[in-house]
Amino acid sequence: MKNTVFVCQNCGHQSPRWLGRCPGCGEWNSFVEEERITRAKPKRRQAVVPENRRPVRLSDVAASSCERRSTGIGELDRVLGGGLVPGSLILIGGEPGIGKSTLTLQVCDRQAAAGAGVLYVSGEESAEQLRIRAARLGIKGDSISVLCTVGLEDIVEAAQSLQPGLLVVDSIQTVFSSTLSSAPGSVSQVRECTAELLRLAKARQMTTVLVGHVTKFGAIAGPKTLEHMVDTVLSFEGERFQQYRLIRAAKNRFGSTNEVGVFEMADTGLVEVTNPSRFFLSDRRENVSGSAVAATLEGTRPLLVEIQALAARTPYALPQRVANGFDARRLSMLLCVLERRAGVNTSGQDVFLNVAGGLRIQEPAADLGVVAAVASSVRDAAVRPDCVLIGEVGLGGEVRSVSRAADRLKEAARLGFGSAILPRRNLSKKLDAGVEVFPADTVRQALEILEVVR
Ligand SMILES: Nc1ncnc2c1ncn2[C@@H]1O[C@H](COP(=O)(O)OP(=O)(O)OP(=O)(O)O)[C@@H](O)[C@H]1O
Ligand SMILES: [Mg+2]
Incomplete structure (x- = not known):
């Protein structure tokens, strides 16, 4: 029998021959040849969590292990649902250079200061490199043990002897087990190494943080099962040329996935942004046409953002519609609504839309802000600077x-x-606004209140 097998790098589906499209997940061109796993099969499949052979009453199970430890970083606690749960496995994924190692080192520092033993395993950087980063971040690190290895067996041995409260593995794609013959980073290696670390985390009640690479499509590299195995998946987002970073929970067995943590990348590491609205509005110029402030939601937290638009006569036959941080097709739709329902014509004009600060807005409640910014630019009339816009816009021009x-x-x-x-439908007697509220039924009404359209 051939000693190799083709494995889908997306879902782990195996095939004896190469396939163009995976029958398991439908992904194209995802099969890579790997050596078969030569490890002798264990007699009984090893469970990844401590087993109880007999059923027990749920109410009799001790809940003490659910106590959380704060990471010492408020914005991260918010995303995690209150802090680190002992024995949980957390996967942090993000683009290269976004700050994964920085954040995990900062967490290590706070945990070490709180008295939890910390083991930081790096398969990507040398101990000297880690030392330089720690010095830049102002971390002394006298209670952080560092291990630079890619061997799973070394990691398990060190974790068993040190018994840390927090283990960080940076990154899971570099770890490999010598009992498997496939290459590091391959589906079988990543899956098996994660399973082993999961077993260790649950058995020792040790919080484990795995740093994960992402593919060019932004998904975490490795099999999808990786995300199923871990308790929490955090994704790191941000624009390369912008200072801010967002952390979202894509999955969380111990908390909501609605929360977002906001950070700013500085020389001294990631700094929490506890007042994101002020941060995103900091460069705003008032009384300039084409600018409006929309109140959106990031998770459960309201966030005020400035939306900028610029409309100008086009020299081309086909006008351009360019949107940064907003869906371009939705912008085209809103331009049609503006023309047909509010009499603001943008045909023959290029329209550029920008969400200031590099943020991406996905929520339709920002529609009214977009419409107001565009109308303000077309009419060259500034939107009232102290007014915030809230509302989704429908095709009938209704708010x-x-x-x-x-x-x-x-x-x-x-x-x-x-x-x-x-x-108007959001208006209720109970609404304790703290600001003067102008209800609007239609886009035209809203623009009239703003005195952009008369
Ligand atoms: N001296 C510095 N001053 C300010 N920012 C710095 C400095 N050095 C590094 N950075 C920031 O830190 C980022 C690198 O952070 P980090 O190494 O934590 O990223 P990473 O996500 O772990 O990357 P990788 O995927 O390569 O491991 C850089 O992209 C840069 O933004
Ligand atoms: Mg790194």
Whole structure:
């Protein structure tokens, strides 16, 4: 029998011959030849969590292990659902250079200061490199043990002898087990090494953080089963040329996946941004046409962002519609609504839209902000600077209701805004706004209130 097998790098599906398209997940060109796993099969499949052979009553199970330890970084605690759960396995994925190692080292420092033993395993950087980074971040590191290895067996041995409260493996794609003959980073290596680390984490009640690479499509490299195996998957986002970084939970067995942590990358590492709205509005110039402030939601937290638009007569037959941080097709739709329902014509004009700060908005509640910014640029009339815009725009030109209107208004009041335009259906007696609220039924009405359209 041939000693190699073709394995789908996306889902782990195996085939004796190369296939163009994986029958398991439908991915194209994902099969890579790997050596068969030569390890002798264990008699009984080893479970990844401590087993109990007899059923026990759920209420009798001790819940003490659910106590969380704060990471010492508030924004990260928010995403994790309150802190680190002992014995949990956390996977952090993100683009190269986004700050994964920086963040994990900062967590190590806070955990070491809190008295938890910390073991930092690096398969990518030398101990000297780690030392230089630690010095830059102002981390002394006298309670952090460092191990530079890619061998799974070395990691397990060190973890068993040191018994740390926190183990960091940077990165899981570099780790390999000598009992498997496939190459490091291959599906079988990543899966088996993660399973072994999971067993260790659960058996020793040791929080384990795995750093993961991402593919060019932004998904975590390795088999999809990797994400199923771990308790929490965090993804690191941010623009290369922007200072801010966002951390979201793509999956969390111990908390909500709605929360987002906001950080700023500085010389001294990742600094928490506890007031993101102020951060994203910091460069705003008031009384300039083509600028509007929208109240969006990032997770459950309201976030005020500046939306900028510029419309100008095009020299080309086909006008350009360019959107940064906003869906370009949705922009085209909103331009049509503006033309047909509010009489603001952009045909024959190039339209550029930008969400300031490099943020990406996916929420439709920012529609009214986009429409106001474009209309303001077309008419060259500035939007009232103290007004926040909230509302989804429908094809009929109607302003549709949004979720959590009260939270958005509260954030606007907190940042010193004086008024807000709100979908009329969101208006209720209970709404304790703190700002003057102008209800709007249609886009035209909203633009009239803003005095952009008369
Ligand atoms: N001296 C410095 N001053 C400011 N920022 C720095 C400095 N050195 C590095 N950085 C920032 O730190 C980032 C690298 O962080 P880090 O090594 O934690 O990323 P990573 O996600 O672990 O990358 P990789 O995928 O390569 O391991 C750089 O992209 C840069 O933004
Ligand atoms: Mg790194």
